[in-house]
Amino acid sequence: MKPLRRLIESRFWVLTVKEIGQILRNKQLIFLLVFPPTVQLLIFGLALNPDVQNLKLGVVDYSNTPMSRELVSALTANGVFQVDRAPPNEQILGEQVRRGEVTTGLVIPPTFNRDLKSDHSAEVQVLIDAVDANTAGIASGYAAQIINQFSQKLAPQSSAAIETQATILYNPGLVSSWFIVPGVLGLVLNLGSSLVSTATVVREKDTGTLEQLLMTPAAAWEIILAKVVPLFVLLLGEVMLAVTVATLVFHVPFRGNFFLFMGFSGLYICVGIGIGFLLATISRSQQQAILTSFFINLPLIQLSGAIAPIESMPRFFQILSLFNPLRHYVKIARSLLLKGSGLDVLYPEALALTAFAIALLAISTYKFRTQLS
Amino acid sequence: MKRILAQCRKELAQFRRDRLTLALAFILPVMTLFIFGFAIRLEAKNISIVVQDLDRSNLSRRYSEGIYETNQFVPVRWSGSDPLDALDRGIGKAAVIIPSDFNREITAGKTSTIQVLIDGTDVNNARVIKNSIQAFTRSFVQNQGLTAGTSKIIARTRLWFNPGRQESLYIVPGVFGVILAIYPSLLAALAMSREKEQGTILQTYASSISAAELLLGKCLAYFVVGIGQALFVIALGCAVFRIWFVGDPTPFIIGTGIFLIASIMFGLLIGVRANNRSVAVQGVASAGFLLALLLSGFIYPLSNIPFPLSLVTYIVPARYFIEISRDAFVRGTGWAGVWTAHACLTALAFVLFSIARRIMGRMQLPG
Numbered sequence: 001m002k003p004l005r006r007l008i009e010s011r012f013w014v015l016t017v018k019e020i021g022q023i024l025r026n027k028q029l030i031f032l033l034v035f036p037p038t039v040q041l042l043i044f045g046l047a048l049n050p051d052v053q054n055l056k057l058g059v060v061d062y063s064n065t066p067m068s069r070e071l072v073s074a075l076t077a078n079g080v081f082q083v084d085r086a087p088p089n090e091q092i093l094g095e096q097v098r099r100g101e102v103t104t105g106l107v108i109p110p111t112f113n114r115d116l117k118s119d120h121s122a123e124v125q126v127l128i129d130a131v132d133a134n135t136a137g138i139a140s141g142y143a144a145q146i147i148n149q150f151s152q153k154l155a156p157q158s159s160a161a162i163e164t165q166a167t168i169l170y171n172p173g174l175v176s177s178w179f180i181v182p183g184v185l186g187l188v189l190n191l192g193s194s195l196v197s198t199a200t201v202v203r204e205k206d207t208g209t210l211e212q213l214l215m216t217p218a219a220a221w222e223i224i225l226a227k228v229v230p231l232f233v234l235l236l237g238e239v240m241l242a243v244t245v246a247t248l249v250f251h252v253p254f255r256g257n258f259f260l261f262m263g264f265s266g267l268y269i270c271v272g273i274g275i276g277f278l279l280a281t282i283s284r285s286q287q288q289a290i291l292t293s294f295f296i297n298l299p300l301i302q303l304s305g306a307i308a309p310i311e312s313m314p315r316f317f318q319i320l321s322l323f324n325p326l327r328h329y330v331k332i333a334r335s336l337l338l339k340g341s342g343l344d345v346l347y348p349e350a351l352a353l354t355a356f357a358i359a360l361l362a363i364s365t366y367k368f369r370t371q372l373s
Numbered sequence: 374m375k376r377i378l379a380q381c382r383k384e385l386a387q388f389r390r391d392r393l394t395l396a397l398a399f400i401l402p403v404m405t406l407f408i409f410g411f412a413i414r415l416e417a418k419n420i421s422i423v424v425q426d427l428d429r430s431n432l433s434r435r436y437s438e439g440i441y442e443t444n445q446f447v448p449v450r451w452s453g454s455d456p457l458d459a460l461d462r463g464i465g466k467a468a469v470i471i472p473s474d475f476n477r478e479i480t481a482g483k484t485s486t487i488q489v490l491i492d493g494t495d496v497n498n499a500r501v502i503k504n505s506i507q508a509f510t511r512s513f514v515q516n517q518g519l520t521a522g523t524s525k526i527i528a529r530t531r532l533w534f535n536p537g538r539q540e541s542l543y544i545v546p547g548v549f550g551v552i553l554a555i556y557p558s559l560l561a562a563l564a565m566s567r568e569k570e571q572g573t574i575l576q577t578y579a580s581s582i583s584a585a586e587l588l589l590g591k592c593l594a595y596f597v598v599g600i601g602q603a604l605f606v607i608a609l610g611c612a613v614f615r616i617w618f619v620g621d622p623t624p625f626i627i628g629t630g631i632f633l634i635a636s637i638m639f640g641l642l643i644g645v646r647a648n649n650r651s652v653a654v655q656g657v658a659s660a661g662f663l664l665a666l667l668l669s670g671f672i673y674p675l676s677n678i679p680f681p682l683s684l685v686t687y688i689v690p691a692r693y694f695i696e697i698s699r700d701a702f703v704r705g706t707g708w709a710g711v712w713t714a715h716a717c718l719t720a721l722a723f724v725l726f727s728i729a730r731r732i733m734g735r736m737q738l739p740g
Binding site for chain 2: 036039040043044046047048049050051052053054071097098099100116121122123124125126127128129130131132133134135136137138140141142143144145147148150151154155161162163164165166167168169170171172174175176178179288290291294295298299302303307308309311312313314316317331334335338339341345
C-alpha cells in the first residue's frame, strides 16, 4: 500500500490528475480524437478502391454469329467487362472511347466465324482507354487471358502445355479495403497523436499558464511526464476504436497477436507525441503549429506506403521513406493484421520505431526543458 | 464595383506583408507537386520473386530466366525449403514453384502445372503479378513451340491516349487538381477567419459594404494569387514531368479559372463559418484534403466508389477539374468532351458563393 500512497501524494500524480481533468473538459479535443479517425477510416476504406470491375465495354460485332456472341459473353462472364452499348461501326466506337463514354471496345470482324471454321486464325481488336494507366494494364491482361482461354476451348485436342495455378495468400478475395485500412490506421494514429499533443502544449503557451506551472516546485520532467501519460492512454483508446472500425465495418482479419500490436501502437504513439511536442516547441502560436504540421505530416503520410505502395516509388523516395517512422508502423500493421507475423519477422521495424521514439522524445523534452527554464 | 476593388486591393496588400503566408502559398504547392507527382505510382516495378526450380532441366531454366527477362521481376535468393516462408517474411512478393516432373510431362505431351504463390497484401499489385505471370507463361508456350497450332483467336490490343501506359500522365494532371483545390482555399479561409479572429469583421459589418461585395472583393484578390499559383505549379509540373497539352488548351485555361473561383469560394465559406484561424485551417485541411484526394477520382476510378458515398463525389469541384485536366493533357477531346464539367463547376462555384453570402448576410446590420 505504501508505494501506492506515495504515488498518490506525489506531485506527478497531482499534475496528471490536472491534465486528465483538462483533457476531459476540452470537448474539442475529445471530438478530435473520436470523429476524424472514424470518418477518415470509413472514407479511405470505401473510396480508395483499386478494383477493376464493370468496365464499360462497347462491342462492334460485324460477324453477328453465335460464335461471336459467345466470345462477348465469355468476356463479360466474370464481371470485369460489362457490355454498355453496341455501336454500329468502329468510327462511332472510337468516338465513344474518345469521349470517355466507354472505357474498352471490342471489334469482331465479319470474317470471324468463317476464319474459325477454316484453318485461319481470327483477329479481334481490343481498344482500351489508357488514360488510367493502372486500370488499363490490368484490363488488357484480363482481356488477353479470357480470349486465350476461349480460343483454347475451341481446339480441345491441343491442351496447353503449361498451366499456372495462382494462389493469392493473405487476402484471397483481393478485398481492397484490407490493403488500405491497416495503412490508414497508421495515418490516423499519426495525425491524432501529433495534433492532440501539439494542441495541449500550445494552448498552455497561448494562455500563459505555462509560466504558472513553472512557478510551482514541480520539476520539468514531472510536468512533461504528467502531460504524456494521459495522452498516451487516450491515444491507446483511439487505436482500439480504429481497430474496432477496421474489423467490424471492413472485416479486416486480425491474424497476429493483439498485445504485440498494442505494444507497437504504444511505441508509435510515443513517436507521434514526440513529433507533436517538437512542433509545439518550435512554433509560437497555434496557427503556426498547425501550418507547420502540414509541412511535416504531408510527406510523412505520402511516403509511408499507406496509400500508394512503397515498392512502386522511385528508388530515391524508397530510400527516403526508410527515415519515415510511419512507414515502419504501416508495415507492422499490415503484416500483423493480414499475415499474422510475429516479432521474429518484424524486429527490424520494431528496432527502427524504438530508435525514432527515443530520439524524438529526447529532442522534444530537451527543447521543452530549455524553454521552461 | 469600386468597393469590390478596394476590398481586393486591401486584401492583396495584407497578403504581401505576411511573409509566412506568402512563403506557404508557393512552397507548399511545390512540395505537394513533387511528392505526389513522383511518389504516387500504383504499379510496382522490380517485384521481388522467388523461383523454386524442382526440375532443374533446360526447359525449366529457360522458363525461370524468361521470368526475369520480363523486366518486371527481380530474383531473390531463397535457400529455405518452403517458398511460403519467403512470402511470410516479406522477402519475396511472389513465388513460382516449378514441379520436378516439369520437363518430363511436357515432352510426354501432357500438361504440367506450375504453382504460383502471390502476396495479396497489396491488392492492386497482386492482380498485376498474376496477370503478368500468366501472360508470360502463354508467350513462353508459344515461343518454345510447345503448342500444336497457333492460337485460333488473336487479340490485337490498342491502348489509346497513353500507349506506353506512363503513370505520370495519369497522376500529374490530377495533382494539379489536388493542389489548386487545397492551397487557394486555404489562403482564402485564413483571410476570412483572420478578420473574425481580430474583430475587424465588425467594422465591415458596420460599414456600407454588402456581404456579396466583401466576398467578391476577397475572391478577386485570391483569384489573382491563385492564378499565380496555378501558372507556377503547372509550368513547373509540365517541365519536370514532361507533359504538354495534346489538344486545344482553351477548355483547360477557362476551366482553371472557374475551378479557382470554386475552390476560393469553398475556402471563404469555411472562413465564414470558423471563428478563428486554427479552426479554419483544420477545416480546409481535413475536409478539402479528404474530398480532393479521395473523392475526386485522383487515384482510383470514380466508378469504384460505392453508392451512398458516390453521391458526395458530385459536389466535389476537384472531380470536374481533374476530368478537364486529364482531357487537356492526355485525351485531347476538347470542348465537345468536357463542357459539362465546366457547367458543373460554374454551378458549384455559384452555390458556394450564395451559401457564404447568406451566412454573412445574417450577421450584418440591416440597412
